[in-house]
Amino acid sequence: MPVTAFKTEEKYAYQNGFQSYHETAAIEDALPIGQNSPQKPPFGLYSEKLSGTAFTAPRSENLQSWLYRIIPSAAHSDFTPYKSHNSQWNENASSSLQWIPNQLRWDPFDLDLEVDWVDSLKLVAGAGSAALKSGLGIFIFAAGKDMHEHQAFYSADGDFLIVLQQGVLDVQTELGWIFVRPNEILVIPRGIRYRITLPEGPVRGYVLELYQGHFQLPELGPIGSNCLANSRDFQAPVASFDEEVDHDWTLVAKFNGNLFQASQRHTPFDVVAWHGVYYPYKYDLGRFNVIGSTSFDHPDPSIYTVLTAPSDRPGTAIADFVIFPPRWLVMEDTFRPPWYHRNTISEFMGLIQGDYDAKTGGGFKPAGASLHNVMSAHGPDANTHEIASNTDLKPTKIGGGSMAFMFESCLMLGVTHWGLLQCQKIQKNYNEQSWKDLKPHFKRSV
Numbered sequence: 189m190p191v192t193a194f195k196t197e198e199k200y201a202y203q204n205g206f207q208s209y210h211e212t213a214a215i216e217d218a219l220p221i222g223q224n225s226p227q228k229p230p231f232g233l234y235s236e237k238l239s240g241t242a243f244t245a246p247r248s249e250n251l252q253s254w255l256y257r258i259i260p261s262a263a264h265s266d267f268t269p270y271k272s273h274n275s276q277w278n279e280n281a282s283s284s285l286q287w288i289p290n291q292l293r294w295d296p297f298d299l300d301l302e303v304d305w306v307d308s309l310k311l312v313a314g315a316g317s318a319a320l321k322s323g324l325g326i327f328i329f330a331a332g333k334d335m336h337e338h339q340a341f342y343s344a345d346g347d348f349l350i351v352l353q354q355g356v357l358d359v360q361t362e363l364g365w366i367f368v369r370p371n372e373i374l375v376i377p378r379g380i381r382y383r384i385t386l387p388e389g390p391v392r393g394y395v396l397e398l399y400q401g402h403f404q405l406p407e408l409g410p411i412g413s414n415c416l417a418n419s420r421d422f423q424a425p426v427a428s429f430d431e432e433v434d435h436d437w438t439l440v441a442k443f444n445g446n447l448f449q450a451s452q453r454h455t456p457f458d459v460v461a462w463h464g465v466y467y468p469y470k471y472d473l474g475r476f477n478v479i480g481s482t483s484f485d486h487p488d489p490s491i492y493t494v495l496t497a498p499s500d501r502p503g504t505a506i507a508d509f510v511i512f513p514p515r516w517l518v519m520e521d522t523f524r525p526p527w528y529h530r531n532t533i534s535e536f537m538g539l540i541q542g543d544y545d546a547k548t549g550g551g552f553k554p555a556g557a558s559l560h561n562v563m564s565a566h567g568p569d570a571n572t573h574e575i576a577s578n579t580d581l582k583p584t585k586i587g588g589g590s591m592a593f594m595f596e597s598c599l600m601l602g603v604t605h606w607g608l609l610q611c612q613k614i615q616k617n618y619n620e621q622s623w624k625d626l627k628p629h630f631k632r633s634v
């Protein structure tokens with residue numbers, strides 16, 4: 189595939205395409221031509237390879253990038269346990285999980301003005317093990333402070349899919365800058381170092397950390413070659429580097445659920461040029477092209493899948509990221525909201541803004557969450573059932589200004605002590621409030 193090196197002085201320029209091969213150089217001619225590791229790379233840079241898959245992963249799955257930087261990443265001190273303000277860390281997350289079949293719902297998580305990105309992350313639920321590279325973790329974040337001017341963070345545990353609920357994120361990554369606005373998501377693959385500042389104040393949202401594999405676009409099957417999230421709407425940064433050399437930096441690493449820190453006397457943001465397919469990217473959820481039923485019945489929510497991380501079983505995901513954007517409902521003779529159901533897949537939901545059509549009785553609020561675990565029965569609350577089974581079925585636009593989302597997993601999700609107790613957001617009466625008032629309408633004779 190022919191590629192053109194991208195050169196720009198602009199901080200926020202992007203290259204478009206999902207897992208496209210990108211080349212970018214902040215200084216013209218900084219990329220070696222025709223080879224990856226010349227004896228002397230251009231401008232006295234070092235070549236460094238960043239592998240997101242095994243060297244021998246099939247070509248179709250192989251994700252790696254070549255970085256041309258001022259000092260190799262290896263030049264840092266030994267790691268020691270991270271000195272955090274947040275006692276959540278330095279306890280192995282997966283060991284604190286509890287598995288319970290209750291339907292769970294959380295009130296909006298509080299903003300926290302006192303902490304930065306690193307200290308804001310709270311594991312709420314998860315499955316599997318980062319050490320075994322299997323499963324996922326779900327975090328809530330709420331931060332009010334910039335990361336320290338000379339601090340960078342990376343996770344060795346997995347890819348971060350960041351769903352911003354409030355505020356904006358200014359993210360300096362090794363591979364360039366990304367500015368994340370409301371209703372956008374950001375994916376930062378395993379290992380990539382970054383620093384987050386908050387130019388417009390407090391931020392809040394959700395993170396899915398994928399311990400195994402990487403996100404892909406879902407297959408489109410009979411839908412054809414377009415729709416849902418289109419490849420060209422995924423945006424990767426262009427190379428951008430800081431030249432400052434002689435300063436102490438702290439590098440914070442998340443490694444099997446624990447945080448560590450190391451020091452180095454050079455900036456981690458010194459990548460002058462890079463090429464490859466392993467890079468951070470953002471996507472505006474407003475660009476999702478929604479497909480739906482134009483005849484009758486409520487289709488499976490898989491038609492709203494933005495990204496999927498497959499397991500070894502075809503069609504079964506370790507994690508799906510699914511959204512519920514504003515859309516027209518036109519189905520005839522149909523109970524239009526989601527059906528009542530029990531699912532072998534676990535469903536963690538969040539709300540970025542607005543309302544969610546299955547829960548009109550209140551209680552599912554922006555910045556809140558719910559968890560319907562494997563086979564935990566759920567569906568529209570009594571209020572929604574009452575309205576939807578009696579309403580006049582004219583074409584209706586739902587969700588104007590709304591965006592709910594779901595992290596689905598084939599794995600059973602455990603909930604952390606923080607999620608169940610410490611956050612103090614679990615609604616005591618979720619089950620009763622939603623389904624206790626469902627009345628029998630059964631009549632043997634009509």
Ligand SMILES: O=C(O)Cc1cc(O)ccc1O
Binds near residue numbers: 535
């Ligand atoms: O439970 C939920 O609210 C999520 C959901 C939505 C939908 O349209 C169909 C199934 C489903 O699990």
Ligand SMILES: [Fe+2]
Binds near residue numbers: 529560
């Ligand atoms: Fe569901």
